[in-house]
Amino acid sequence: MTEATKETPAPNAEIEEEIETVVEIDEAEEAPQSFTVTLNIRRYDPEVDDEPRWVDYDVEMYPTERILDALHRIKWEQDPTLAFRRSCAHGICGSDAMRINGRNRLACKALVKDFDISRPVYVEAIKGLPLEKDLIVDMEPFFDSYREIQPFLQASSKPERERHQTIEQRARFDDTTKCILCAACTTSCPVFWTDGQYFGPAAIVNAHRFIFDSRDEASQVRLDILNDREGVWRCRTTFNCTDACPRGIEVTKAIAEVKQAMMRGVKL
Amino acid sequence: MTIDNPNYAYPARSTKRRGINLEKAGWIFMRVSGVVLIVLIFGHLFYNLMWTPGGIQAIDFGFVGGKFANPFWQWYDVIMLWLAIIHGSNGVRTIVNDYVHNKTVRGVLLWAILLAGAVLIVLGTLITFTFDPCPTGASAELLPSFCADL
Numbered sequence: 048m049t050e051a052t053k054e055t056p057a058p059n060a061e062i063e064e065e066i067e068t069v070v071e072i073d074e075a076e077e078a079p080q081s082f083t084v085t086l087n088i089r090r091y092d093p094e095v096d097d098e099p100r101w102v103d104y105d106v107e108m109y110p111t112e113r114i115l116d117a118l119h120r121i122k123w124e125q126d127p128t129l130a131f132r133r134s135c136a137h138g139i140c141g142s143d144a145m146r147i148n149g150r151n152r153l154a155c156k157a158l159v160k161d162f163d164i165s166r167p168v169y170v171e172a173i174k175g176l177p178l179e180k181d182l183i184v185d186m187e188p189f190f191d192s193y194r195e196i197q198p199f200l201q202a203s204s205k206p207e208r209e210r211h212q213t214i215e216q217r218a219r220f221d222d223t224t225k226c227i228l229c230a231a232c233t234t235s236c237p238v239f240w241t242d243g244q245y246f247g248p249a250a251i252v253n254a255h256r257f258i259f260d261s262r263d264e265a266s267q268v269r270l271d272i273l274n275d276r277e278g279v280w281r282c283r284t285t286f287n288c289t290d291a292c293p294r295g296i297e298v299t300k301a302i303a304e305v306k307q308a309m310m311r312g313v314k315l
Numbered sequence: 316m317t318i319d320n321p322n323y324a325y326p327a328r329s330t331k332r333r334g335i336n337l338e339k340a341g342w343i344f345m346r347v348s349g350v351v352l353i354v355l356i357f358g359h360l361f362y363n364l365m366w367t368p369g370g371i372q373a374i375d376f377g378f379v380g381g382k383f384a385n386p387f388w389q390w391y392d393v394i395m396l397w398l399a400i401i402h403g404s405n406g407v408r409t410i411v412n413d414y415v416h417n418k419t420v421r422g423v424l425l426w427a428i429l430l431a432g433a434v435l436i437v438l439g440t441l442i443t444f445t446f447d448p449c450p451t452g453a454s455a456e457l458l459p460s461f462c463a464d465l
Contacts, residue, residue: 238413280338283413309339 084108084164086117088129089171090181099178103167110160114147114170118154118182131182138293141229145182146171151231151291173234175243188243189230192250196272198257201265216261219315223256223301225294232288232298244277248288248298251279255301258313266313270305279306341405348398355395376459380448389443396439404432 083105091099104125106117115136122129134140136155143154147170148162154170162168176184202210226249233239233247254273258266273279279302288298308314364370367378382388407428415421449462 241413241416274336274339276336276338278338280342281412283409306342310343 079109079111081107081109082164084117084159084162085167086114086121087167087169088118088121088181089169090129091172091178092128092180099171101169108159108164110158112159113155114152114157114159114162114168115143115154117159117168118170129182130180139227141227144173144229144231144234144293146173146234151235153229153231153293156293173230175234175236175240176230184234186230189233189247189249190228192233192246193228193253196246196250196254196269197265198253200257200260200263201268202262203264210262212261216315219261220256220259222296223252223259225296226252226256227294228253229293231291231293232296235287235291237285237287238281238283245281246273246275246278248282248302251282251302251305252296252298255305258305258308259315261315266308270309270313273305274309279309282306345402345405348402352395352398352402355391355398359391359395376448377461380446380459383443383446383448393440393443396443397436400432400436400439404428 084107085103085105087101087103089099090096090102104121106120106125108117108120115133118129118131118133122131131143131145131154133143133155135142138153138156141153144151145154147154147157148168151173159168170182172178172182172184176186176189179185204210228249230249232252233249236245236248238245239247251273254269257263258269282299282302284299284303286299288302289296289300292298363374367373382392408425411421411424411428415424449458455463
């Protein structure tokens with residue numbers, strides 16, 4: 048393609064030259080500068096290590112890249128034994144929640160340029176769930192809590208036609224529909240860290256999504272499940288969950304609304 | 316994980332549910348008692364330090380004895396005592412539940428809190444209602460001077 052263009056005589060050599068210079072300037076202005084980032088990763092291989100250990104890696108990165116790209120580069124170019132979960136890599140699947148510089152985030156949404164790269168970036172698995180390998184934890188206890196709150200629509204009418212909702216009724220629980228079950232909130236919660244028995248913010252958020260849904264008929268069932276010794280009353284409103292949520296869900300507010308519903312009934 | 320263990324124990328928590336659950340009552344109590352305590356404590360401070368002539372200098376054995384002779388202040392102080400001790404104990408219980416990971420240590424601490432709270436409430440209530448500044452038959456040296464006038 049390029050060769051063919053070169054062979055064709057230019058209709059106007061001057062314009063051609065001008066365009067080339069413009070292109071050159073653009074390239075010079077936009078050429079991204081790469082820099083070295085040190086990642087300190089908490090590695091753990093259950094077959095070799097007794098305790099997790101911190102290992103540092105130097106990676107050549109561009110400011111537009113994400114921590115997930117750095118992990119890929121380490122796995123593909125430096126150390127293929129590094130284990131981490133990721134799937135869509137675009138902040139939707141919720142697979143790559145990890146603790147980066149002491150804060151739970153999605154590695155695929157954490158841009159390198161937002162970190163102070165003069166110091167190492169610390170990456171470790173989310174806390175409070177059993178560590179399996181490197182950045183991978185056992186998510187089953189988390190999903191157990193999720194399953195327990197019955198996260199599905201329960202309606203007695205036959206689904207012969209659409210169940211209509213007004214815009215306001217839909218907006219009532221809109222915020223909590225955004226959850227991607229990445230566990231960033233639950234594993235940032237100091238109450239969950241104690242013994243992992245607390246239902247955790249994510250389960251309550253997903254209960255909220257159905258409790259305040261006008262089409263659902265099992266709100267009271269879910270409220271009874273969450274009115275547990277390990278339910279909503281253990282929330283200390285530390286707001287860690289709200290800060291951690293990569294989807295920007297107001298998690299603590301949702302928990303407070305569930306508490307209110309338990310005392311005063313569900314207000315749709 | 317799923318393939319290795321398809322019959323995962325589920326749900327993990329439901330099996331452990333037992334006994335009555337007072338968490339909701341406790342949560343509401345903390346908020347209500349907190350509001351009432353703000354009124355009671357500031358009322359107590361205002362009466363003792365500002366309303367009473369002489370302020371803090373005037374607070375002595377006789378002043379307290381006088382207050383405990385009045386049914387209004389007896390009930391005022393007893394309500395304040397109960398609310399404060401239960402509110403405080405429940406707060407510490409919450410902190411223990413949140414931060415003590417070892418099950419045995421947690422059990423010991425929770426019982427210690429319960430015991431301490433119960434002892435303080437029983438003794439406090441007893442003293443408030445049975446306080447006698449001039450018990451009969453006591454040595455005059457141990458009693459305040461105004462007892463001689465009675």
